[in-house]
Amino acid sequence: MIKLSKLLKSIEVVKSFNEKEMDIKGISYNSKEVKEGYLFVCIKGYKTDGHKYIPQAIKNGAKGIIVEDVQDIPEIPQFQVKDSRKALSALSARFYGYPSKDMKVIGITGTNGKTSTSFLTNTILESHRLKTGLIGTIMVKYGSYLKPSILTTPESLDLQNYFYQMRKENISHTVMEVSSSALELNRVADVDYDIVALNNISREHIDVHGSFDEYFKIKSSLIKNIKEDGWAILNLDCPYSSSLINKTRGNVLTYGIKDKNGYLSIRDLDLSTGRAKFTVELSKFLTVGKTEYKHQKFRIELSVPGYHSVYNSLVAVSIGLLCQVPISTIQEALGSFTGVERRFQFIYDEDFKIIDDHFANSGNIDVTMETLSLMDYKNIHLVYAIRGNRGIVTNSENAETIAKWIKKLGMKGIIATKSSSHVTEKDKVSDEELRVFKEVMDREGITVYLYDKLPHAIDHALANVSSGDIILLAGCQGMDYGAQITLEKLYKLRPDLNKERLLEPLKSRIAGIA
Incomplete structure (x- = not known):
């Protein structure tokens, strides 16, 4: 529960009507899920408009509404905003007490490889006996909780609730897939990322976003907006990913298979059985916290097949190093990982x-x-x-x-x-x-x-x-x-x-x- 006035400080209100102080017990963007004392946020979606369901929300107990279009409803406080999706994200983060700030959040985006990279990374972190959360295309998982996913990246209210539940479970590291739709629709606008990765970009979702340029602009926003003490992991073999090296506020860690100029590169790749064996070469001096990684080589043998798995594993290795997981643990975790359903x-x-x-x-x-x-x-x-x-x-x-x-x-x-x-x-x-x-x-x-x-x-x-x-x-x-x-x-x-x-x-x- 939170005072409405405190909650509203997180957003920019264009106009307010019938404003009064009250306790807000919850937030909802679905009128069917509204309960007594809730704030209802009207979202304009692709198929329907949340403004149409205001009467049902009020009937179910809504005490205030967030709108883009002002309604002729004098009996309830309403607050007009320019973008209700952006407002929903900010309100949700404030309502749950900005829970993503209390854990290390790792966001992985790209056209391909998000799911496999997330699972690989989660395996490395769990092998280091860290308490982890996983949010993505297949499932949301933390502690004993597991639920099949509807969206690759949940709506902002649901996402912030997951972080809140994870915080109660003392989750220290959360790995999440970040879709282009989530970035464009502000679902992740108020997530406090510590590490982000852009695996690759190819021509996907163009019909949704209007053009490839717009699609890349949306994807790259995750990298560009990382905080100054955060890390951005970029693929030198993808010209779009590598073009962001000097366009992010955070620290940059680069990798490549064909391009050998990054922090991580590989040698002696063997894919004859479909399952890759290769040597990772850490060619640049890397300091993370109190851990120093000097020039060194170590062998990786993957249990999962596929050339793309080599790229995905390099991202996971990079994240493991940034989370100060010992190299021996990374090797063991990648060797034992059996794969993700439907990914080669x-x-x-x-x-x-x-x-x-x-x-x-x-x-x-x-x-x-x-x-x-x-x-x-x-x-x-x-x-x-x-x-x-x-x-x-x-x-x-x-x-x-x-x-x-x-x-x-x-x-x-x-x-x-x-x-x-x-x-x-x-x-x-x-x-x-x-x-x-x-x-x-x-x-x-x-x-x-x-x-x-x-x-x-x-x-x-x-x-x-x-x-x-x-x-x-x-x-x-x-x-x-x-x-x-x-x-x-x-x-x-x-x-x-x-x-x-x-x-x-x-x-x-x-x-x-x-």
């Missing part, structure tokens, strides 16, 4: 391999296919779930990138699906999205085996796979159920397999299980 995840690895991958955009596709190019195999059977509700730009670019790699790797064609059997209305593939995909494949002379339903596409791959081959289950929402369908079908075809062992990869899944 080996779900079957015996006579042939089945890999499940969140094949989201052209950048993601490039690193996934480059990893395959470094592996030993006979044939690749690519089962691709076309992206629904992402527009023609993303689908055209995805198709162009896939076509490029199909030719490079000498593949026989592509198995594609609309996944109409396993997506909601929100993620259905439109006629235009299907058209641009087929146009690219037809132009490049690539054979497409197109299936409306996901199980039928998987049947095609399993019917044609041979020893030494790779089946790649590739796609986002449309392929979420691909692993379960594939392994269950494989068991029916091969009842000699140990069912419990075969289905083991599905046990820890948060999503994609029917």
